[in-house]
Amino acid sequence: MEGPSLCVPGPASVSLPAPLQFRRGSQTHSDNALMAIALQPKPGILDIEPYVPGESNLPTGAMPIKLSSNETPLGPSPKAIAAFKSVAAQLERYPDGSATALHAAIAGRYGLNAARIVCGAGSDELLSLMAHAYLGPGNEAIFTRHGFLVYRIITLANGAKPVVAPETDLRTDVGAILERVSERTRIVFLANPNNPTGSYISIDEVRALRAGLPGHVLLVLDAAYAEYVRRNDYEAGIELVATTPNTVMTRTFSKIHGLAGLRLGWAYCPQAVADVLNRIRGPFNVSAPAIAAGVAAIEDVEHAEASAAHNERWLTWLASGLGKLGLKVSPSVANFLLVHFPPGPKKGAAAADAFLKSRAIIVRRVDAYGLPDALRITIGTEADNRAVLSALADFLGGAAP
Numbered sequence: 041m042e043g044p045s046l047c048v049p050g051p052a053s054v055s056l057p058a059p060l061q062f063r064r065g066s067q068t069h070s071d072n073a074l075m076a077i078a079l080q081p082k083p084g085i086l087d088i089e090p091y092v093p094g095e096s097n098l099p100t101g102a103m104p105i106k107l108s109s110n111e112t113p114l115g116p117s118p119k120a121i122a123a124f125k126s127v128a129a130q131l132e133r134y135p136d137g138s139a140t141a142l143h144a145a146i147a148g149r150y151g152l153n154a155a156r157i158v159c160g161a162g163s164d165e166l167l168s169l170m171a172h173a174y175l176g177p178g179n180e181a182i183f184t185r186h187g188f189l190v191y192r193i194i195t196l197a198n199g200a201k202p203v204v205a206p207e208t209d210l211r212t213d214v215g216a217i218l219e220r221v222s223e224r225t226r227i228v229f230l231a232n233p234n235n236p237t238g239s240y241i242s243i244d245e246v247r248a249l250r251a252g253l254p255g256h257v258l259l260v261l262d263a264a265y266a267e268y269v270r271r272n273d274y275e276a277g278i279e280l281v282a283t284t285p286n287t288v289m290t291r292t293f294s295k296i297h298g299l300a301g302l303r304l305g306w307a308y309c310p311q312a313v314a315d316v317l318n319r320i321r322g323p324f325n326v327s328a329p330a331i332a333a334g335v336a337a338i339e340d341v342e343h344a345e346a347s348a349a350h351n352e353r354w355l356t357w358l359a360s361g362l363g364k365l366g367l368k369v370s371p372s373v374a375n376f377l378l379v380h381f382p383p384g385p386k387k388g389a390a391a392a393d394a395f396l397k398s399r400a401i402i403v404r405r406v407d408a409y410g411l412p413d414a415l416r417i418t419i420g421t422e423a424d425n426r427a428v429l430s431a432l433a434d435f436l437g438g439a440a441p
């Protein structure tokens with residue numbers, strides 16, 4: 041990758057020839073050489089492919105049906121919106137840096153120790169903080185082949201090496217992760233359920249993973265979609281966090297709580313890890329509107345349950361409808377489906393994506409996840425789901441053989 045073009049005087053570690061130091065006026069050949077030292081970020085950062093979020097707009101400017109970012113079609117709780125608005129009159133005030141009310145609300149909802157909760161600007165921030173705290177040059181972080189893209193980014197950003205464990209049928213393979221553990225491993229990132237595959241592993245498999253990892257490895261259970269899962273053998277990981285000194289669970293307000301635009305997430309941590317994250321997070325990393333809306337959202341259990349019920353109904357409906365069209369759909373327990381298209385230009389994923397856009401429907405290409413023949417479709421409103429199914433029926437029926 042090309043380095044940045046900005047040229048500045050060299051960093052402090054570059055020793056300057058004595059006559060050059062702090063001299064102004066006529067420049068010599070050596071001055072120019074010094075000026076040409078390019079500003080460089082830390083090793084690893086330029087290896088990062090920047091994260092490309094799901095698209096939001098159509099080139100035509102028409103209002104799209106947006107099924108590209110796993111947002112809830114039901115929106116946030118009306119109580120969360122009211123709480124958000126109530127803070128508008130006091131925006132000149134800093135928020136409570138300890139987010140005490142939010143910690144208490146989350147702890148009350150799930151029966152947790154509030155002191156072990158750390159909140160952040162989305163769970164993305166918390167994942168980054170963990171990478172910042174525990175990864176550095178010479179370390180490795182393991183994640184799965186089609187795991188959430190942010191894990192790779194935050195590993196490289198801290199100079200550590202990403203180690204990719206293969207999946208089995210687009211599902212986490214605990215044995216493959218354990219085989220890749222070395223004395224350099226510091227973190228295993230596991231999205232459970234995973235985005236973009238929609239697959240999950242049972243709590244017994246998660247326990248086996250934890251039991252197989254050495255004590256110096258932090259297991260990060262990213263449970264961004266936990267509230268959607270309706271499986272008896274699934275648990276997000278609260279008990280593992282409570283009973284082991286090296287497991288963290290992250291959760292988000294962006295999905296079922298419908299507050300993606302506010303940026304709010306939380307982590308449940310061993311006390312020692314919470315202490316580490318609290319030292320390095322920004323002192324006011326969660327805004328006052330986010331705290332207020334978050335408290336109201338977590339307390340509105342009815343709204344979250346209605347969202348989960350809506351999702352369960354339409355996830356099943358859409359998966360079955362797409363299957364009837366002859367498309368392979370990966371089994372999903374989350375609020376989206378990974379849909380596979382035949383390779384090739386005519387009926388492939390790229391053509392399907394373009395066709396959907398022509399119908400003002402935006403879904404997610406997942407080439408960056410190594411899945412160029414698939415599209416990820418978020419479960420929307422009833423009308424959205426019907427529209428995407430009918431558009432894909434037209435696409436498949438109408439496409440030239």
Ligand SMILES: Cc1ncc(COP(=O)(O)O)c(C=O)c1O
Pocket residue numbers: 109110161162163164165188231233234235262264291292293294300304305
């Ligand atoms: C698996 C997973 N983890 C974490 C996140 C980040 O969520 P946020 O930063 O909005 O809390 C996402 C968002 O799409 C996700 O899919």
